[in-house]
Amino acid sequence: MTIAAKWTIDRAPDLTGRTAVVTGATGGLGYEVARGLASRGASVLLTGRDAVRGARALDALRAQLPEARAEFLPLDLASLRSVADFAADLKERTDTLDILVNNAGVMASPRRQETADGFELQFGTNYLGHFALTGHLRPLLVRATGGGRVVSVASLAAWQGQIVFDDLQGRHRYTPFSAYQQSKLANLIFALELNRVAQSAGWRLHSIAAHPGWARTDIAVSRSSAPQGIVERLMRRIVRVGFRYLGQSAEAGARPILFAAAAPEARDGGYYGPGGRGERRGRVTEARIPPQALSLSVARRLWAVSERLTGVAL
Ligand SMILES: NC(=O)c1ccc[n+]([C@@H]2O[C@H](COP(=O)([O-])OP(=O)(O)OC[C@H]3O[C@@H](n4cnc5c(N)ncnc54)[C@H](OP(=O)(O)O)[C@@H]3O)[C@@H](O)[C@H]2O)c1
Numbered sequence: 001m002t003i004a005a006k007w008t009i010d011r012a013p014d015l016t017g018r019t020a021v022v023t024g025a026t027g028g029l030g031y032e033v034a035r036g037l038a039s040r041g042a043s044v045l046l047t048g049r050d051a052v053r054g055a056r057a058l059d060a061l062r063a064q065l066p067e068a069r070a071e072f073l074p075l076d077l078a079s080l081r082s083v084a085d086f087a088a089d090l091k092e093r094t095d096t097l098d099i100l101v102n103n104a105g106v107m108a109s110p111r112r113q114e115t116a117d118g119f120e121l122q123f124g125t126n127y128l129g130h131f132a133l134t135g136h137l138r139p140l141l142v143r144a145t146g147g148g149r150v151v152s153v154a155s156l157a158a159w160q161g162q163i164v165f166d167d168l169q170g171r172h173r174y175t176p177f178s179a180y181q182q183s184k185l186a187n188l189i190f191a192l193e194l195n196r197v198a199q200s201a202g203w204r205l206h207s208i209a210a211h212p213g214w215a216r217t218d219i220a221v222s223r224s225s226a227p228q229g230i231v232e233r234l235m236r237r238i239v240r241v242g243f244r245y246l247g248q249s250a251e252a253g254a255r256p257i258l259f260a261a262a263a264p265e266a267r268d269g270g271y272y273g274p275g276g277r278g279e280r281r282g283r284v285t286e287a288r289i290p291p292q293a294l295s296l297s298v299a300r301r302l303w304a305v306s307e308r309l310t311g312v313a314l
Pocket of ligand 1: 023024025026027028029030047048049050053054075076077078103104105106107125126153154155156157184211212213214215216217218219220243247253
């Protein structure tokens with residue numbers, strides 16, 4: 001199916017009566033995705049680690065969309081306990097979930113840090129936390145009318161990524177950007193594998209991936225207090241300046257994610273991003289998939305390792 005030129009969320013169907021969860025919705029792309037879904041009538045649960053930032057995001061959303069059906073719930077993807085508690089809380093509130101947007105992310109923490117469960121921070125937050133969340137929420141997703149959608153937010157950084165199975169947690173060798181690249185490649189591999197598993201198992205679930213190109217958000221701002229070396233500071237500065245001058249707005253960066261979450265034209269197992277030069281900005285189109293995301297053996301091995309590490313069977 002062709003994608004309308006200049007697709008925006010206004011082209012999506014009415015989402016009244018649909019429930020959506022957006023991770024990392026306190027700012028950046030997640031906030032724009034939550035706003036877009038709410039603008040079509042969906043009931044949106046914004047999630048994040050920080051209740052103050054959550055309250056601020058809700059206030060901003062209500063100021064822009066007074067009719068929005070939206071709430072904030074705490075969810076820290078760097079803690080499997082928090083992921084399980086959030087899922088249990090959600091199951092008390094609803095029997096079905098129509099849209100899950102696995103968006104939250106951290107980029108290039110200067111020094112190797114760990115999640116509450118001892119995973120390298122980026123792999124644990126960006127990937128393993130979302131793996132566990134999707135596993136916990138699968139029973140709700142498969143009950144959605146027409147099957148729930150799981151949207152995984154990947155990145156152009158996946159092109160430089162490798163899944164280093166003998167050092168997934170960067171214990172022997174850690175570099176801030178390669179850990180980020182691995183985590184975003186893992187997000188994309190997961191989306192493609194979830195689609196294959198859902199189809200072969202007959203789950204009523206749609207798995208679709210998207211990336212925002214380069215978008216002006218807080219992703220390149222370190223919230224870590226860890227000291228940074230000169231190379232990391234320089235890299236972070238280059239990324240920040242690059243995103244500021246060459247990137248698109250957060251609203252535009254959110255479009256491919258919204259397309260994956262709400263457009264009837266989005267294909268199961270599809271990958272969407274901006275269509276401009278280098279996929280850095282522009283209108284929504286099919287994104288190119290890095291070859292290392294297409295290996296079935298890597299996908300199966302990553303899935304098995306993720307089930308073991310998280311203790312969540314998908
Ligand atoms: N911006 C870009 O150009 C770009 C490019 C490619 C891919 N991406 C991807 O897009 C996604 C969103 O990034 P962004 O650019 O919007 O960055 P951002 O402005 O920094 O937003 C990141 C969001 O993730 C949340 N988050 C971070 N750690 C979390 C944790 N442990 N548990 C729960 N939530 C957590 C943050 O919430 P709190 O800090 O409030 O908890 C915030 O809401 C990420 O997956 C990123 O990899 C972005």
